[in-house]
Amino acid sequence: MSAIEIKDLHVNIGDKPIVKGLSLTINQGEVHAIMGPNGTGKSTLSKAIAGHPDYTITSGDVLIDGVSILDKEPDERARAGLFLAFQYPSEIPGVTIANFLRAALQARLGEGEEIDASGYYKQLYAEMDALKIDRKFTSRAVNDGFSGGEKKRCEILQMAMLKPKFALMDETDSGLDIDALRIVSEGVNHLRGPNLGILLITHYQRLLNYIVPDYVHVMYDGRIVKSGDKSLALELEAKGYDWVKKELAAV
Amino acid sequence: MADTDTPQVEIDETEVNPVQGIDQTVGDFSYDVKYAFDAGTGLNEQTIEYISSVKKEAPWILEFRKKAYEIFKSKPMPTHWATKDLENIDFDKIRYYLSQGQKPKRTWEEVPDDIKKTFERLGIPEQERKFLAGVEAQFDSEAAYSNIKELVAKQGVIFMNSTEALREHPEIFRKWFGKVIPTSDNKFSALNSAVFSGGSFIYVPPGVKVAHPLQAYFRINAENFGQFERTLIIVDEGAEVTYMEGCTAPKFSTSTLHSAVVELVALKGAKIQYITVQNWAPNVYNLVTKRGLAMEDAEIKWIDCNIGSRLTMKYPGVVLKGRRARGEVISIALANDGQHQDTGAKMIHAADETTSTIISKSISVGQGRATYRGVVHIPKNLKGCKNNTECDALLINTNSRTDTYPAITVRGADHAVQHEASVSKVSEDMIFYMQQRGLTEAQAMSLAVNGFVNDLVRQFPMEYSVELKRLIDLEMEGSVG
Numbered sequence: 239m240s241a242i243e244i245k246d247l248h249v250n251i252g253d254k255p256i257v258k259g260l261s262l263t264i265n266q267g268e269v270h271a272i273m274g275p276n277g278t279g280k281s282t283l284s285k286a287i288a289g290h291p292d293y294t295i296t297s298g299d300v301l302i303d304g305v306s307i308l309d310k311e312p313d314e315r316a317r318a319g320l321f322l323a324f325q326y327p328s329e330i331p332g333v334t335i336a337n338f339l340r341a342a343l344q345a346r347l348g349e350g351e352e353i354d355a356s357g358y359y360k361q362l363y364a365e366m367d368a369l370k371i372d373r374k375f376t377s378r379a380v381n382d383g384f385s386g387g388e389k390k391r392c393e394i395l396q397m398a399m400l401k402p403k404f405a406l407m408d409e410t411d412s413g414l415d416i417d418a419l420r421i422v423s424e425g426v427n428h429l430r431g432p433n434l435g436i437l438l439i440t441h442y443q444r445l446l447n448y449i450v451p452d453y454v455h456v457m458y459d460g461r462i463v464k465s466g467d468k469s470l471a472l473e474l475e476a477k478g479y480d481w482v483k484k485e486l487a488a489v
Numbered sequence: 490m491a492d493t494d495t496p497q498v499e500i501d502e503t504e505v506n507p508v509q510g511i512d513q514t515v516g517d518f519s520y521d522v523k524y525a526f527d528a529g530t531g532l533n534e535q536t537i538e539y540i541s542s543v544k545k546e547a548p549w550i551l552e553f554r555k556k557a558y559e560i561f562k563s564k565p566m567p568t569h570w571a572t573k574d575l576e577n578i579d580f581d582k583i584r585y586y587l588s589q590g591q592k593p594k595r596t597w598e599e600v601p602d603d604i605k606k607t608f609e610r611l612g613i614p615e616q617e618r619k620f621l622a623g624v625e626a627q628f629d630s631e632a633a634y635s636n637i638k639e640l641v642a643k644q645g646v647i648f649m650n651s652t653e654a655l656r657e658h659p660e661i662f663r664k665w666f667g668k669v670i671p672t673s674d675n676k677f678s679a680l681n682s683a684v685f686s687g688g689s690f691i692y693v694p695p696g697v698k699v700a701h702p703l704q705a706y707f708r709i710n711a712e713n714f715g716q717f718e719r720t721l722i723i724v725d726e727g728a729e730v731t732y733m734e735g736c737t738a739p740k741f742s743t744s745t746l747h748s749a750v751v752e753l754v755a756l757k758g759a760k761i762q763y764i765t766v767q768n769w770a771p772n773v774y775n776l777v778t779k780r781g782l783a784m785e786d787a788e789i790k791w792i793d794c795n796i797g798s799r800l801t802m803k804y805p806g807v808v809l810k811g812r813r814a815r816g817e818v819i820s821i822a823l824a825n826d827g828q829h830q831d832t833g834a835k836m837i838h839a840a841d842e843t844t845s846t847i848i849s850k851s852i853s854v855g856q857g858r859a860t861y862r863g864v865v866h867i868p869k870n871l872k873g874c875k876n877n878t879e880c881d882a883l884l885i886n887t888n889s890r891t892d893t894y895p896a897i898t899v900r901g902a903d904h905a906v907q908h909e910a911s912v913s914k915v916s917e918d919m920i921f922y923m924q925q926r927g928l929t930e931a932q933a934m935s936l937a938v939n940g941f942v943n944d945l946v947r948q949f950p951m952e953y954s955v956e957l958k959r960l961i962d963l964e965m966e967g968s969v970g
Contacts, residue, residue, distance in 0.1 A: 288925050291917065312924040313933075321925075328922035331913075332940030341936055342926040379940065396926060 240266045240303050240319070242404045242435060247298035249279070249286040249460075256282045258460035259298070264435040266403055271438040271446055273471060274457035275479040280439045281325060283457075284406040288322040289315050302404070317346055319403030323393040323410055330380040335392065336362065338380045339399050346400075365398040369425045387418030394425035404435045411445040423448030443475035456482055517770060518610065519710050519739035520603045524629075528586035530713070534558065537683055540586045544652055544686070547659065557672045557682030564676040572829060574800050578774055583715040583746055585684045586630045593625075593632035593650055600626075604633045604710075611737065613706050620952055622701035623648045627718060628708050630686040637703070645694040646730075648703050651719050654690030661692055665723055669752035669782045669808070677802075678778040681717045681750040688718030688749065693728040693759075702731040702764075702950065707747075709738035709773070715746040722752070724759040733764040733953065740770040744799065747773055753781030753789055757811065760788045766953055768960055769798035771827060777803045780835070783843075785811030792949060793820040795830050796960050804862060806835030809843035809874075816845040821942050821957070824857030824889075825964055833862035833894075842873040849880045850942050853889035854964070861893045869900035880910045883941045885934060913941075935965035 242264050249257035256279045264270050274280050286293040287300050289312035299306050307315045330338065339362065344353050366373055371391060381389050390410055397405055407426070411419055426449050430436065438449060446454070446468065454471045456464040458479070463486055464470065474482070528539045537558055541551040566575045594600045597614050608614060608626050617624045623637035625648070632650035641648070647658060654662050672682040689705045709716050724730050738745055747769065755761045761781065769775055775798040781789035791805035807816025818834035836845035851859035859882060867874045876899075882891035891912060899906050915937045923933035938961050939946075946954045 288921075290921050311930070312921060313927050313929050316925050316927040324922065324925075328916070328919040330919060330923070330937065330940055332943035333936055338923075338926070338936070341928060341932065342923075345927040345929065345932060400926065 240403050240435070242320075243299075243301045244287070245299045245301070247283070247286070247300065248296045249282055250294045250296050251282065251292065255296070256460055257286065260457070260461055262437075262455065262462060264404060264437055266435045267432040268453065269430065269436045269438065269449065269451045270453045270455065271440060271451040271471065272455045272457050272462070273440055273443070273474060276441070278457050279460045280457055281408055284322055284408045284437070284439055287406060288312055288320060313345070316400075316402075321397050321400060321402030321405040323390075323397060323405060323407040325409040325412055327381045327389045327393055329382045329384075331382050333380050334377050335380055335395070336376040339396060342396070342400060362399065365395060368428055369395055369398060370421065371395060386413035387415070387421070390414060390418065390422045391425065394422060394429070398425070398429055401433075403433065404437070406437045406439070408439045409441065410438070411440055411442060419445065420448060443471045446471045458482055458486065517740045520607060522589070522603050522710055524587045524711075525590060526586065526588045528584065530584050531581045532558075532583070532585055532684070536585050540684060540686060543586075543588075544591055544655075546655065549663075550655060553667070553672075554683050557679050560673050561676060561679035561683055564673075564679060566676060571802060571831065572800060574829065575774075578744065578746060582713055582743075584711060584713055585715050585717070586686055587711050587714060588629060588631040588686075589633070591631055591652055593635035593653070595634075595636050597634060600634050604628045607708060607710065608634070608706065611706065611708070611735075616704070616952065620701060621704045622699055623703045625650060625689050625703075625705040626708070627687045627705065627716075629711055629714060629716065632687055638701075641699060641701075644697045644699075646697060646699055647690065647692040649690055651688040651690045651721065652686060654721075658690070658692070661723060662690060662721065665721060665752065665754050667752075669754065669780050670750055670778050674778060677748045677776040678750050681719060681748050681778070684715070685717045685719035685750065687716075688720040688751075689722070689732070690720070691722040691724075691730060691732065693724045693730045695725040696727045697725075698729040699731070702733050704733045704735070707734060707736040709745055709747065712741045713743050713745065715748065718749045720749065720751040721754075722761060722763070723754045724756065724761050726756045727758040729760040731762040731764065731950070733766070733950075736765075736767040736769060738770045738773050741772050743772065745770070745773045747775045747777070749777045749779075751777070751779040755781060755783045755787035755789050757784050758786045759784070762790045762792065763805075764792040764949065764953060766794045766796075766956055766960070767798070767801075768796050769801075771797060771799055771825075773798045775801040775803065777801075779803065779805040781805075781807045781816070783807055783809050783811065783814035783816055785840075786813050787811060788815040788817075790817040791819070791834075793818065793832070794957055795820070795822040795832055796964060797825075798828060798830075800829045800831065802831045804833045804835050804864070806837065806864075807845065808837045808839060809845065810839050812840045813842045813844075814840060815843070818847045818849070819945055819948065820849045821945060822849075822851040822859050823938070823961065823964055824851065824853045824859045826855035826857055829858045829860070831860040831862065833860075833864075835864040836866070836876060837864075838867040838871060838874045838876075841871050843871075844875045846876070847878040847880075848945060850883070850945060851881075851891060852883045852885065852938055852941065853891050854885045856888050856890070858890040858892075860891070861895070863895045863897070865895075865897040865899070865906070867899045867901065867904050867906070871901060872903045874904045876904075876906045878908045881941070882912045883938065884912065884914045885938070931966050935962045938965060
């Protein structure tokens with residue numbers, strides 16, 4: 239079984255430490271949720287793991303199947319099985335979803351190998367049907383003029399097609415109304431299984447009503463300060479983040 | 490508010506030169522060719538007499554050339570509005586005429602081996618078999634190969650090299666020659682008129698619609714060379730033709746000059762589509778004058794893709810001379826490091842209810858510079874004219890540059906004019922997003938650029954859109970620091 243291990247990770251933005259010694263192991267098949275107040279470093283964690291150039295890892299390590307990914311380019315990390323569902327997905331004008339995904343899959347093939355076009359479309363349409371996405375969607379430019387819900391569904395579709403081992407889902411619930419949240423959650427649940435490890439990053443408990451996690455971690459000031467099962471999320475919802483802050487202050 | 494611990498960080502502006510080590514494409518090779526005819530280096534009256542005599546031209550042509558040479562000498566370099574880089578052209582170091590003969594071959598078998606292998610390497614014979622109605626392949630000053638499919642020739646279509654056409658069809662040639670672009674139009678049209686050689690001549694008789702494109706390929710092989718082809722296309726009433734040209738040259742350390750003049754005449758109700766995909770080496774000065782004359786209900790469409798060259802100055806135009814005539818310029822320019830694409834369009838409205846459209850997209854990579862210059866002229870006495878101009882620029886790096894100089898002169902009240910311009914940038918976040926999906930940085934940039942031009946490329950014939958995509962991929966390859 240495959241695992242992603244985050245070991246005592248420290249991340250800076252410029253000179254400012256944001257993530258301050260975070261450790262977490264996610265096995266394939268598990269769903270972990272990280273919750274925490276604004277500005278605690280949740281999004282920084284996911285972008286640093288994916289290799290965004292604005293984030294500097296000052297110490298610690300991230301390994302997939304025992305191999306460090308920190309000296310790899312973002313695209314190499316992606317091809318090693320890492321997927322980041324963005325909080326704010328970028329728009330790519332003029333590039334259709336069908337062409338984009340095809341290029342992404344093509345990039346995973348060896349030299350001289352060519353993607354089989356009819357097989358590709360068959361797979362694409364099957365995934366779209368499973369995620370209840372209109373087929374017209376494929377000819378639209380990636381995220382260009384999409385609503386919040388459409389952007390998030392587009393992320394889930396990409397995840398379905400690229401079949402990562404590990405998915406970091408950054409605030410997938412942000413900007414969604416209740417219907418969109420349900421549709422997106424159904425999509426994630428559909429992809430959930432023994433071959434996918436998920437890290438759900440969220441601010442609100444409500445997402446976890448739809449995607450029920452195996453583990454819940456509370457992040458505060460760049461660290462995980464509390465871990466538990468799904469009941470921790472409910473406790474947090476009831477007591478608020480101040481409860482965690484007070485508990486920490488008491489220590 | 491959503492949780493946004495997205496950072497505000499300063500981006501490092503001191504980016505590494507993004508286009509180091511670029512592979513300047515398939516065109517970068519040359520063969521050692523023995524030229525039978527060589528006008529030597531530098532330009533004077535003897536050069537012109539030599540060119541005219543080897544071509545066995547009629548006296549009026551020699552006279553035309555000599556007059557043009559005087560105009561060329563009298564005109565200053567247009568550096569008061571254009572780049573000072575023009576001053577680096579040394580007219581005394583250029584070779585003005587090189588050929589192996591003045592009569593092109595009708596079959597590839599007859600073409601001399603060293604020239605044939607050039608065109609085979611560029612894929613011309615293959616394209617001809619696949620989808621073309623006729624091909625003209627110019628090697629330095631003259632066409633090495635020229636052929637038109639029998640079926641098309643039977644319809645009365647004339648497609649040949651300008652050198653031959655001046656001998657065989659002087660009556661049609663002379664009637665329109667220099668009428669759309671007068672010799673004195675600019676310094677480089679005068680230079681071309683003095684030393685022109687090669688280029689295509691096309692005549693399509695009334696009502697004939699040529700189903701497949703005619704293609705010309707212009708190849709520069711020699712160093713320090715100047716290529717001055719002259720193309721004249723006349724499409725008679727109600728007839729239609731699509732003409733495509735491709736250009737390449739090897740990469741030499743010294744500069745090469747390409748200075749063509751292209752004149753189009755679309756008579757009543759005729760349609761001309763002229764497509765250029767140029768891929769010049771980065772030492773080529775590409776200074777070309779292109780203009781069409783559209784009579785009543787006629788339509789002229791320029792599709793112009795400018796990739797490569799050191800400096801390109803090209804503003805395809807249409808003179809809308811007849812009522813309801815339509816003109817269109819669609820241009821794509823990609824300026825890589827060290828290159829300047831100074832391109833645009835000219836639309837001269839000269840009749841009522843004429844319509845013009847200009848869509849220009851430019852991409853600047855690294856320290857590449859793209860300039861758009863447009864002229865739209867609608868005089869006071871006309872009624873019901875329309876123009877739509879759209880210029881979009883894409884900047885790949887923080888040190889890339891783009892300038893836009895649209896000049897739209899509209900007099901009179903009864904016209905509709907629309908102008909839109911935009912500048913966008915390929916952001917670090919967009920590239921990161923694509924990389925996160927598994928694309929390399931170069932693949933991501935290439936995809937962003939292809940996306941930017943996608944709506945235009947879709948209008949191209951398939952073979953050319955594939956070619957353009959391949960060229961963009963090659964330009965973006967290794968374009969990352």
